[in-house]
Amino acid sequence: MKGRVVVIKEYGKPFEIEEYDVPEPEQGAVLLRMTQAGICGSDLHIWRGDQVNVPLPPSGRLMGHEGTGVVEQLGPGVATDSLNTPVKEGDRIVYSAVFPCYHCHLCLRGDTNWCVNRGYAAAGEYPYFRGTYADFLYLPPRHPFFRVPDELPDDILGPVNCAMGTVTTGLMRAGAREGHTVVIQGAGGLGLHAVAMAKDMGAGQVIVLDRLDNRLQLAEEFGADHTINIEEFNTAETRVQRVWELTNGRGADVVMELVGRAELLAEGIDMLSNGGTFVEIGDIVRGREVSIDPSKLLAGKNIVGSLMYRPELLPTLLDFLVRNQHKLPFHKIISHKFPLADINEAFPQAEWNQRQTQITRAVLVP
Numbered sequence: 001m002k003g004r005v006v007v008i009k010e011y012g013k014p015f016e017i018e019e020y021d022v023p024e025p026e027q028g029a030v031l032l033r034m035t036q037a038g039i040c041g042s043d044l045h046i047w048r049g050d051q052v053n054v055p056l057p058p059s060g061r062l063m064g065h066e067g068t069g070v071v072e073q074l075g076p077g078v079a080t081d082s083l084n085t086p087v088k089e090g091d092r093i094v095y096s097a098v099f100p101c102y103h104c105h106l107c108l109r110g111d112t113n114w115c116v117n118r119g120y121a122a123a124g125e126y127p128y129f130r131g132t133y134a135d136f137l138y139l140p141p142r143h144p145f146f147r148v149p150d151e152l153p154d155d156i157l158g159p160v161n162c163a164m165g166t167v168t169t170g171l172m173r174a175g176a177r178e179g180h181t182v183v184i185q186g187a188g189g190l191g192l193h194a195v196a197m198a199k200d201m202g203a204g205q206v207i208v209l210d211r212l213d214n215r216l217q218l219a220e221e222f223g224a225d226h227t228i229n230i231e232e233f234n235t236a237e238t239r240v241q242r243v244w245e246l247t248n249g250r251g252a253d254v255v256m257e258l259v260g261r262a263e264l265l266a267e268g269i270d271m272l273s274n275g276g277t278f279v280e281i282g283d284i285v286r287g288r289e290v291s292i293d294p295s296k297l298l299a300g301k302n303i304v305g306s307l308m309y310r311p312e313l314l315p316t317l318l319d320f321l322v323r324n325q326h327k328l329p330f331h332k333i334i335s336h337k338f339p340l341a342d343i344n345e346a347f348p349q350a351e352w353n354q355r356q357t358q359i360t361r362a363v364l365v366p
Contacts, residue, residue: 001021001022002019002020002021002022003019003020003022003128003129003134003135003136004017004018004019004134004135004340004366005017005018005019005020005062005123005128005129005131005133005134005135006062006063006064006131006133006134006340006343007059007060007061007062007063007123008046008047008056008060008061008063009056009059009060009061009123010056011046011049011051011052011056012049014344015047015063015133015343015344015347016060017340017341017343018123018124020124020128020129021128022128022129022135022136023126023127023128023129023138024073024075025073025074025075025078025138026075026076026140026141027075027076027077027141028075028076028077028078028140028141028142029075029078029138029139029140029141029143030071030073030074030075030078030093030138030139030143030145031071031072031073031074031075031129031136031137031138031139032069032070032071032072032093032095032136032137032138032139033069033070033071033072033135033136033366034067034068034069034132034134034135034136034137034366035067035068035069035070035092035154035365035366036067036068036069036154036157036158036334036337036363036364036365037064037066037067037132037133037134037158037340037363037364037365037366038064038066038067038132038158038159038162038163038189038334038361038362038363038364039346039347039350039361039362039363039364040065040066040162040163040189041188041189041190041258041259041260041282042065042260042284043063043064043065043347044347044350044351044352044353045260045284045285046061046063047347047351048351048353050260050285051284051285051286053286053287054120054286057120057122057123058122059122059123059124059125060122060123060124061120061121061122061123062120062121062122062123062130062131062133062134063131063132063133064131064132064133064134064364065097065131065132065162066097066132066158066159066161066162066163067132067137067158067161067363068092068093068094068095068148068154068157068158068160068161069092069093069095069136069137070089070090070091070092070093071087071088071089071090071091071093072089072136073089074087074088074089075141081093081145081146081147082144082145082146082311083146083315085146085147086147087147091147091148092147092148092154092157093145093146093147093148094145094146094148094157094160094161094314094318095137095139095143095144095145095146095161096112096143096144096145096161096311096314097161097162097165097308098112098113098115098118098308098309098311099118099121099130099140099143100112100113100115100117100118101115101116101117101118102115102142103117104116104117110310111310112310112311113169113307113308113309113310114307127140133340133343133364134340134366135340135366144311144312144314146314146315146318148318149318149319149322151322151325152318152321152322152325153325153331155331155334156321156325156330156331156333156334158334158361158363159189159193159333159334159361160314160317160318160321161314162308163189163190163193163361164193164197164317165308165309165313165314165317166190166281166306166307166308166309167190167191167193167194167197167256167258167281168193168197168309168313168317169306169308169309169310169313170194170256170279170281170306171194171197171198171201171254171256171279173277173279173304173306174254174256174277174279174302174304175254175277176198176201176202176203176253176254177201177202178201178202178203178204179202179203179204180198180201180202180203180204180205180253180254181203181204181205181206181207181247181250181251181252181253181254181273182194182198182203182205182206182207182252182253182254182255182256183206183207183208183209183243183252183254183255183256183268183271184198184206184207184208184209184219184224184255184256184258185209185255185256185257185258185259185264185267185268185282186209186210186257186258186259186282187208187209187210187212187215187216187218187219187227188210188215188258188352188360188361189333189360189361190258190281190282191208191210191215191219191256191258192215192218192219192222192333192360193333194256194258195208195219195222195223195224196222196223196324196328196330197320198254199222199223200320200324205225205226205246205247206223206224206225206226207224207225207226207227207228207243207246207247207252208224208226208227208228209227209228209229209230209239210227210229210230211229211230211231212352212356212357213229214358214360215360216229218329218332218333218360221328221329221332222328222329223328226246228242228243236263236266236267236270239267239271240267240270240271243271244271247273250273251271251272251273251274251276252271252272252273252276253272253273253275253276253277254276254277254278254279255268255269255271255272255276255277255278255279256279256281257278257279257280257281257282257283258281258282259282259283260282260283260284260285261282261283262283262288262289262290263290264282264283265278265280265283265290265292265303266290266291266292269292269296269297269301269303270296272301274299274300274301275299275300275301276300276301276302277301277302277303277304278301278302278303278304279304279305279306280303280304280305280306281305281306281307332360333360333361334360334361334362334363335358335359335360335361335362336349336350336358336359336361336362336363337362337363337364337365338362338363338364338365339364339365339366340364340365340366343364346362346364349362350362
């Protein structure tokens with residue numbers, strides 16, 4: 001049996017689809033058949049060529065990290081998920097999107113999301129299926145995965161292992177808690193989940209910025225108290241002023257950058273109250289620089305970076321969805337689905353940079 005994988009071989013060029021033999025899972029491994037693979041903002045950065053200073057492997061780089069699938073085949077010795085819940089072929093699975101080395105100093109202390117040896121998967125290297133833009137995904141031995149509760153619908157599962165886990169970890173690192181004001185820069189898949197999680201953590205006020213009205217409207221459905229359209233408030237000064245107005249002159253306790261623009265760091269710091277925390281998540285592109293006034297940090301303002309999540313968070317997120325799936329419109333986050341073969345049509349439609357799009361989160365369906 002053969003399966004398809006999506007490969008980028010040159011920045012700025014269309015993706016290529018290659019076929020490889022589907023491997024038999026080794027002892028302790030699991031082979032998934034992909035059912036959804038999300039087009040994340042980081043994938044759009046790669047597609048645009050923003051990471052041109054990161055060399056691609058000679059064989060090309062496999063694409064995709066966010067998604068979900070069903071068990072195609074269990075390797076010898078695998079009968080349960082990572083919480084000892086029995087699993088069988090056909091069961092729906094959410095797995096950790098982080099594939100760490102497990103032996104660096106950070107992995108050994110449990111910070112697998114900060115693994116120093118994480119790299120991008122090259123095409124053509126066994127077991128071949130190491131990106132989610134594919135028919136299959138190979139989970140190596142020991143890799144964390146969790147059976148999806150029966151009561152959860154398929155359509156809300158795709159973003160759990162990237163968007164939802166990432167923003168929840170960012171809020172935890174910022175110490176978001178009861179009564180806090182949280183400002184969210186960006187209302188895409190990450191931003192919408194951030195609204196839901198901030199409210200669940202007790203945030204008294206959530207303010208969301210974006211340039212797309214459809215996303216801002218959905219943010220309100222998720223519980224945002226105020227939205228700011230950056231087409232209307234089209235300078236950093238007016239946006240900062242608006243946040244201070246909405247907070248009655250107190251500023252924000254937490255600001256989260258989920259767009260991927262370096263200049264939002266300086267803007268976000270100006271939105272913070274003394275003692276507040278700016279969380280950098282979206283700006284994954286190396287080499288960008290921004291100037292800030294260090295004296296603004298002296299009154300206890302913090303800047304923290306946050307990357308993905310620890311795998312033990314995933315069962316908590318699934319439980320959260322079980323409790324809230326009928327209270328919040330998670331089914332609206334995935335707004336568009338594309339066949340895997342149409343990936344070179346899906347990405348231009350999902351692009352939001354300097355243009356309008358009706359897509360909130362698109363997924364590829366093999």
